[in-house]
Amino acid sequence: MSNRIINLLVPVVSVILGLLVGAVVMLVSGYDPIEGYAALWDGIFGDAYTIGETIRQITPYILAGLAVAFAFRTGLFNIGVEGQLIVGWFAAAYVGIAVDLPKIIHLPLAILAAAAAGALWGFIPGLLKARFKVHEVIVTIMMNYVALHTVNALIRTVSDGGDNTGKIHPSASLRSDFLENMTDFSRLHYGIIIALAMVLVMWLILEKTTKGFELKSVGLNHHASEYAGMNVNKNIILAMSISGAFAGLGGAMEALGTFEFISVKGGFTGIGFDGIAVALLGANTPLGVIFGAVLFGSLKYGATNMPNAAQIPEEIVSIIIAIIIFFVASGYVIRLFIERLSKKKEAK
Amino acid sequence: MEHVIEMLNIRKEFGNFVANDNITLQLKKGEIHALLGENGAGKSTLMNVLFGLYQPEGGEIRVRGQVVKITDPNVANNLGIGMVHQHFMLVEDFTVTENIILGSEPTKAGMISVKSAAKKVLELSELYGLDVDPHARIEDISVGMQQRVEILKTLYRGAEILIFDEPTASLTPQEITELIQIMRRLIEEGKSIILITHKLKEIMDVSDRVTVIRKGQGIGTVITAETNPNDLASLMVGRQVEFKTVKGPANPTVEVLDIKDLVVTDFRGIEKVKGLNLNVRKGEIVGIAGIDGNGQSELIEAITGLRKVKSGLVKLNGQDITGNRPRKITEAGIGHIPQDRHKHGLVLDFPIGHNIALQTYYTSPNSKNGFMNYATISKKANEIIAKYDVRTQGDHEPARALSGGNQQKAIIGREIDRNPDLLIAALPTRGLDVGAIEFIHQRLIEQRDNGKAVLLISFELDEVMNVSDRIAVIYDGQIVDILDPLQTNEQELGLLMAGQSKTAIKMKKGDSKHV
Ligand SMILES: Nc1ncnc2c1ncn2[C@@H]1O[C@H](COP(=O)(O)OP(=O)(O)OP(=O)(O)O)[C@@H](O)[C@H]1O
Ligand SMILES: [Mg+2]
Numbered sequence: 066m067s068n069r070i071i072n073l074l075v076p077v078v079s080v081i082l083g084l085l086v087g088a089v090v091m092l093v094s095g096y097d098p099i100e101g102y103a104a105l106w107d108g109i110f111g112d113a114y115t116i117g118e119t120i121r122q123i124t125p126y127i128l129a130g131l132a133v134a135f136a137f138r139t140g141l142f143n144i145g146v147e148g149q150l151i152v153g154w155f156a157a158a159y160v161g162i163a164v165d166l167p168k169i170i171h172l173p174l175a176i177l178a179a180a181a182a183g184a185l186w187g188f189i190p191g192l193l194k195a196r197f198k199v200h201e202v203i204v205t206i207m208m209n210y211v212a213l214h215t216v217n218a219l220i221r222t223v224s225d226g227g228d229n230t231g232k233i234h235p236s237a238s239l240r241s242d243f244l245e246n247m248t249d250f251s252r253l254h255y256g257i258i259i260a261l262a263m264v265l266v267m268w269l270i271l272e273k274t275t276k277g278f279e280l281k282s283v284g285l286n287h288h289a290s291e292y293a294g295m296n297v298n299k300n301i302i303l304a305m306s307i308s309g310a311f312a313g314l315g316g317a318m319e320a321l322g323t324f325e326f327i328s329v330k331g332g333f334t335g336i337g338f339d340g341i342a343v344a345l346l347g348a349n350t351p352l353g354v355i356f357g358a359v360l361f362g363s364l365k366y367g368a369t370n371m372p373n374a375a376q377i378p379e380e381i382v383s384i385i386i387a388i389i390i391f392f393v394a395s396g397y398v399i400r401l402f403i404e405r406l407s408k409k410k411e412a413k
Numbered sequence: 414m415e416h417v418i419e420m421l422n423i424r425k426e427f428g429n430f431v432a433n434d435n436i437t438l439q440l441k442k443g444e445i446h447a448l449l450g451e452n453g454a455g456k457s458t459l460m461n462v463l464f465g466l467y468q469p470e471g472g473e474i475r476v477r478g479q480v481v482k483i484t485d486p487n488v489a490n491n492l493g494i495g496m497v498h499q500h501f502m503l504v505e506d507f508t509v510t511e512n513i514i515l516g517s518e519p520t521k522a523g524m525i526s527v528k529s530a531a532k533k534v535l536e537l538s539e540l541y542g543l544d545v546d547p548h549a550r551i552e553d554i555s556v557g558m559q560q561r562v563e564i565l566k567t568l569y570r571g572a573e574i575l576i577f578d579e580p581t582a583s584l585t586p587q588e589i590t591e592l593i594q595i596m597r598r599l600i601e602e603g604k605s606i607i608l609i610t611h612k613l614k615e616i617m618d619v620s621d622r623v624t625v626i627r628k629g630q631g632i633g634t635v636i637t638a639e640t641n642p643n644d645l646a647s648l649m650v651g652r653q654v655e656f657k658t659v660k661g662p663a664n665p666t667v668e669v670l671d672i673k674d675l676v677v678t679d680f681r682g683i684e685k686v687k688g689l690n691l692n693v694r695k696g697e698i699v700g701i702a703g704i705d706g707n708g709q710s711e712l713i714e715a716i717t718g719l720r721k722v723k724s725g726l727v728k729l730n731g732q733d734i735t736g737n738r739p740r741k742i743t744e745a746g747i748g749h750i751p752q753d754r755h756k757h758g759l760v761l762d763f764p765i766g767h768n769i770a771l772q773t774y775y776t777s778p779n780s781k782n783g784f785m786n787y788a789t790i791s792k793k794a795n796e797i798i799a800k801y802d803v804r805t806q807g808d809h810e811p812a813r814a815l816s817g818g819n820q821q822k823a824i825i826g827r828e829i830d831r832n833p834d835l836l837i838a839a840l841p842t843r844g845l846d847v848g849a850i851e852f853i854h855q856r857l858i859e860q861r862d863n864g865k866a867v868l869l870i871s872f873e874l875d876e877v878m879n880v881s882d883r884i885a886v887i888y889d890g891q892i893v894d895i896l897d898p899l900q901t902n903e904q905e906l907g908l909l910m911a912g913q914s915k916t917a918i919k920m921k922k923g924d925s926k927h928v
Binding site: 286 | 719739740741749751756757758760761762763780783785
């Protein structure tokens with residue numbers, strides 16, 4: 066069997082296996098799997114509204130996934146996407162509220178602010194790693210907490226003690242009447258175009274630019290990169306900053322599209338952490354990230370329909386979703402299995 | 414005589430490429446069987462098939478007469494087959510014993526019992542004269558000792574058949590002598606050995622028979638006693654080959670490299686280069702002879718900017734380059750064939766074409782306005798691949814998939830092609846076949862004849878003596894003597910490298926005259 070067919074087959078088989086095991090879990094706990102999956106399906110593709118909402122949910126996942134994947138491709142583990150996303154969210158919301166400009170300036174400015182805030186949040190662990198050899202995993206985890214609490218404090222300051230910033234000016238919004246009308250008034254916004262553009266940007270950086278050549282090289286072998294005259298430290302810092310910028314843009318999607326404000330958070334959004342799984346599901350490639358985000362976003366959003374439509378408790382729903390994702394993530398094992406099978410067949 | 418291993422008509426493909434095509438190798442009990450072939454001929458591949466790392470597409474393997482399927486290395490272990498890989502597989506901060514038992518830990522009531530293992534390791538070590546301390550940590554012991562740990566590992570698992578893949582490539586001459594003794598000892602104890610090496614002298618020395626493969630094809634097996642290095646080389650290459658390095662006298666002119674009172678420390682802060690002075694002129698090859706660990710690595714890394722200089726001066730073409738960044742030094746006119754090709758020389762997961770562009774990727778026409786021009790990179794890479802006979806299926810293949818010797822040829826091609834004023838060649842022919850060594854030596858001499866300077870670092874006295882115009886002997890971080898290769902011999906060099914002063918050597922000579 067050719068490699069290309071196997072590459073396509075692996076995720077498909079994985080998803081089917083995950084669905085099967087999920088069905089068993091539903092059966093064992095006394096729920097009807099057909100009804101359950103029908104509810105999941107409806108929750109994802111049921112009507113124009115749910116499709117719109119599903120795509121809206123996928124949007125930040127793409128950007129969070131890109132952030133993790135980009136760092137990974139340059140040899141870094143960015144566990145701080147969550148924090149970078151939160152600061153990006155705040156920065157975009159703040160610019161959206163604090164100034165009033167024509168849309169053509171205001172919207173890009175707010176988006177850029179989010180990217181810059183995320184980049185700064187990535188720059189710091191990059192700098193610490195380059196300068197003092199502090200492992201980026203530790204720093205990025207800590208930076209998540211710093212982001213969460215700093216942003217909460219900032220929201221209170223900006224809103225004079227309130228717990229949300231209030232709505233951004235329409236001139237900074239990504240919302241679109243056109244998209245809303247098309248999807249039965251879901252919150253689908255133009256952010257999906259930005260997210261897809263960023264997929265292209267990541268591909269361009271890594272595969273076409275000279276900087277991308279360096280970033281990949283440093284990630285794969287920093288000794289050889291140093292030998293080749295690359296500035297390893299600068300590249301580490303740059304890689305973390307770009308990764309953070311993608312994450313920050315994920316925050317902008319929430320600030321300028323979905324919610325149009327930011328409120329004090331009791332805990333993490335989870336999008337940043339899910340971004341790790343999205344990137345891994347997508348094998349850290351730009352196109353793969355779309356696949357991972359679609360899977361993650363639609364399951365997450367669709368699953369919210371399962372308790373309502375099929376009376377399956379949320380806990381069981383979480384288990385089922387986790388099982389499906391687990392199977393997709395175990396693609397390696399499944400690939401091995403398919404290869405063995407196809408070899409045996411050829412031998413016969 | 415009984416065959417312990419029979420590999421019959423083995424075929425191994427990688428995609429459309431046939432790495433082993435109908436190769437037969439039969440190993441008799443108690444023999445040392447050499448496996449000879451050019452770089453990329455398929456030797457490592459064949460041995461990886463025997464060790465269960467690759468599954469063959471055709472052919473049959475018999476162990477002690479029984480047809481077997483070796484599906485993974487565990488199966489090989491159970492059949493009594495052990496392999497010492499060219500690149501060691503040891504955990505740096507584990508002890509010798511811990512490394513040996515890794516994967517088959519002996520347990521007592523659920524706990525690993527290192528003590529009994531250490532005892533067994535010591536027993537084995539004494540039986541075969543391996544001289545290994547079971548409690549030493551891997552990172553603290555020499556390369557030769559690490560290799561003996563790898564040998565112990567296979568013996569500990571009960572190996573009766575040992576595969577050595579280029580065991581001598583990374584050893585010093587002294588360590589090679591020791592290894593050869595160890596191999597003889599193993600045979601006395603009833604083991605059988607398959608030995609891959611490019612050094613015909615070693616083959617003539619220790620082996621009983623030789624199987625030759627050429628471009629993936631089995632050529633045949635000859636009895637060592639009935640052949641000679643020349644015949645072996647022609648069998649391997651498929652035509653008559655010339656060995657002798659042809660080289661006219663050097664015409665050195667102005668100084669290119671000038672090193673004054675250089676002091677360099679290692680990562681622990683211990684001085685390894687201790688006030689070293691050296692110069693290299695245009696149109697000459699200076700060879701640095703010395704035993705590994707006398708400051709050679711630190712010296713090269715200091716010149717090329719990979720390591721900090723503590724004090725002293727490095728000048729290139731009269732311009733001070735001390736402590737500059739590697740890129741600045743490269744651009745000032747230095748080419749560097751690094752000692753460790755996997756650490757510094759290559760990004761193994763990059764295509765070989767990218768690797769060939771590793772020093773020039775950012776310059777026009779490879780890069781324009783921040784964007785790469787992979788078409789020109791590919792074109793240039795293919796030129797170098799052709800010129801330096803790098804055997805690969807194309808410039809897009811990952812460097813990792815190339816055979817060791819072909820990886821080396823790609824690096825050499827990359828560095829020489831830039832035509833640097835000073836070429837630093839550290840162990841440039843490590844792991845190369847005889848033909849390739851000859852070819853590389855000619856390229857170094859060509860550089861010299863074109864008025865460039867070459868600094869050659871080698872542990873092989875043959876190479877230093879044949880290629881250099883001047884030999885600088887390094888001992889304990891200093892150049893202790895400069896010799897004319899035509900007026901010295903291996904013995905004198907050996908003594909100087911071991912730290913004897915010239916006057917002491919002269920006195921000894923005088924003594925022997927009197928008796
Ligand atoms: N994993 C792989 N994928 C694709 N090609 C491979 C792979 N391993 C080896 N090859 C190819 O098979 C050929 C034989 O390689 P092999 O490593 O067996 O050579 P070798 O005889 O050991 O050479 P050397 O003396 O340089 O070590 C080479 O052309 C190499 O490029
Ligand atoms: Mg090999």
